[in-house]
Amino acid sequence: MAPLSGLARFYEAAPSGVYPVRASAAAECEALWRQAKALGMKRLATLHLDDEWGQSLRDDARTTALSLSLAQPMSLSVTPGSPAQALSPLLERARTADVVLLLTGGPAAAEFVRQARRQGLRAVIMGLSSTATELLQPLGAEAYGLQFSQVVPSPWSTSLLWVQQYQAAFKATFRGQHLSHLSLEAYVSTLALAEALRVAGPQPTRDGLRAALSNHSVELDGFSSHYLDAEPRGSRYVDIALVGHEGRWRQ
Helix, strand or coil: CCCCCHHHHHHHCCHHHHCCCCCCHHHHHHHHHHHHHHHHCCCCCCEEEHHHHHHHHHHHHHHHHHHHCCCCCCEEEEECCCCHHHHHCCCCCHHHCCEEEECCHHHHHHHHHHHHHCCCCEEEEECCHHHHHHHHHHHHHHHCCCCCEEEECCCCCCCCCCHHHHHHHHHCCCCCCCCHHHHHHHHHHHHHHHHHHHHCCCCHHHHHHHHHHHEEEECCCCCCEECCCCCCCCEECCCCECCCCCHCEEC
């Protein structure tokens, strides 16, 4: 229930037994490519790990770009654990791109952004929501201007009642810690699981929980997630946030 990943395999038909709450990575790629297209950016690139996980995300990025009548993104693949020097040819190729979409948030991605900044690459750098947490801290001030898709509303919002309830619960439980998109995503996922357990009855079983999730919806103001027609599709909510000064989000 509610994996914190948007991999395509988690959005397959109900027999998979996986019930995502958040939007898929494909939906995130689509939102980011739409943003790039609206800004007149035509030369696209993706930075991804050269493994099964990275290739799946690369395929999502390619498929959504083509669905928007954009050119196929240039693939910048990096082997997990590669030294910083291995990024040099990727950075050279990225000089021709208008936008680079980060599909990984590990050390390689942080070093790529760092070197791109220092070498004056003109490309706008965007990233999936799953990469943001891994990048902000190591990059510090160099994260300024990065754009990320987000699969939940702003955790600092004062206009949504359920987000206000999250804020109150978080501050009461995690004193001194900061609100975040990731913790709000976990909060929404917990709400979805709690509702499914309520529907499943006082003595829930695996089969009972799966039955409760069939044709089930989570409806919140400004956010919904559903498993209709025996197809666990999760949410379609995707927004775009910009990293401002001192690492503050603008969404």
